[in-house]
Amino acid sequence: MSESPMSEDASETEVPMEQMSRLKKIIDQLRSPGGCPWDLEQTADTLRPFLLEEAHEVAEAISSGDPDQICEELGDLLMNIYLQARIAEESGSFSLEDVAREISEKLIRRHPHVFGTSNAKNADEVRENWERIKRQEKGEAGDKPSTIRNLPASLPALLRADRIGKMVAEVGFDWPEPRGAIDKVVEELDELKIAIDSGTEDQCYHEVGDLLFSVSSVCRKLGIDGEQALLDSLARFKSRFAHVDRRLEPGQEVDLARLEEWYQEGKLLEDTDEESS
Secondary structure (H helix, E strand, C coil): CCCCHHHCCCCCCCCCCHHHHHHHHHHHHHCCCCCCHHHHHCCHHHHHHHHHHHHHHHHHHHHHCCHHHHHHHHHHHHHHHHHHHHHHHHCCCCCHHHHHHHHHHHHHHCCHHHHCCCCCCCHHHHHHHHHHHHHHHCCCCCCCCCCCCCCCCCCCHHHHHHHHHHHHHCCCCCCCCHHHHHHHHHHHHHHHHHHHHHCCHHHHHHHHHHHHHHHHHHHHHHCCCHHHHHHHHHHHHHHHHHHHHHHCCCCCCCCHHHHHHHHHHHHHHHHHHHHHC
């Protein structure tokens, strides 16, 4: 019986990348005959939701600023990547080595200012070179590039809006100052009010979408991560509403004015706690 990779001990004299090899051995053992029944049942498709979930948990950990949590969540994400590669290797599609080789070669190709003889004065030129080389790789060098390029279908809508806004800004379709984006929000809000008063459900639907897109533009112009800003806002709302829950008796009926009063109390308590911390 071969020695289990689980028995290996980390040490200060650890060989570089040794733990990466150890993880691969563990994944291989889980997917081998006599391994874990659950892992053996998985396919690339069944693991897809876990991959997305772990990516979101990594993002949440980064927001927390806790190095231990970030390390743990990156490990969970890495495990999913190794599992996907192992499943692909079993079908003869590609291996983990292929994955590493492909991204290594891509990074070298798309950074000629580092690994070649090209120059890039700033980050904007780096992005331009990246997109130009990317088009060449895809055989689109002679084609007029589309301003709005393809994005992953699973990308959150707010993040997709940010990416599209940045793409069209590359050709000058953008406000010079954040104030222009804010004025657009006011315009879209007025159009939504008109749709609510006299429009159809479809009109309201479209105007809400336009309003959300314009709000994402404000975030972009201010350099704010809209996705994270919304998550933080929801966390604050949850914290403040916990005070409402504490004031609310089971089965008690309370009007909106009283609920709002309790909510503002919770907000005040939160602000006081922040000032004292």
